[in-house]
Amino acid sequence: MRIDRYLHCIRLVKSRTLAQALVDAGHVRIDGKRVAKASEPVRIGSTIALPLRDRVRVLRVIALPARRGPAGEARECYRELEEPPGVDAPRAGA
Numbered sequence: 001m002r003i004d005r006y007l008h009c010i011r012l013v014k015s016r017t018l019a020q021a022l023v024d025a026g027h028v029r030i031d032g033k034r035v036a037k038a039s040e041p042v043r044i045g046s047t048i049a050l051p052l053r054d055r056v057r058v059l060r061v062i063a064l065p066a067r068r069g070p071a072g073e074a075r076e077c078y079r080e081l082e083e084p085p086g087v088d089a090p091r092a093g094a
Contacts, residue, residue, distance in 0.1 A: 001064045003028060003048070004038040009065040011074040012052060027051050047081070058082045 001009075004019035007028075013019045020038040022028050028035040029049040030042065042048065046061045058081040065077045 001042050002038060003030065003035055003040045003042050006042045006048075006061070006064070007050075009068045009074065010077050011068070011071055012050075012057070022050060048078075056082075 003023060004016045007013050007019040007022070008016045013022070016038075023035050023038045023040070026034055027050055030040060030046050032047070032049075042061055042064070044061055044064060048057075048059045048061065050057055059078040060081055061077070062079055063077045065074065068074070
């Protein structure tokens, strides 16, 4: 699946055009390598890193969505690898 379509289907960007703009600006990486084209393929097990909303998101691809479905369905296609800023980790004994 193309990287621009994947980012759109998992609801990280509102349109494929915005996903293509991120790729064209050189901000998206797959498995540590900068993505040169929006048609770059994404596979299950790939790691994607991209800046979104003032932070870097690092995702592991778990599944390739067949369509742009509801948010719950989209979240099942990836796993966030880094904790978002401002989220407190559970404390021992608390």
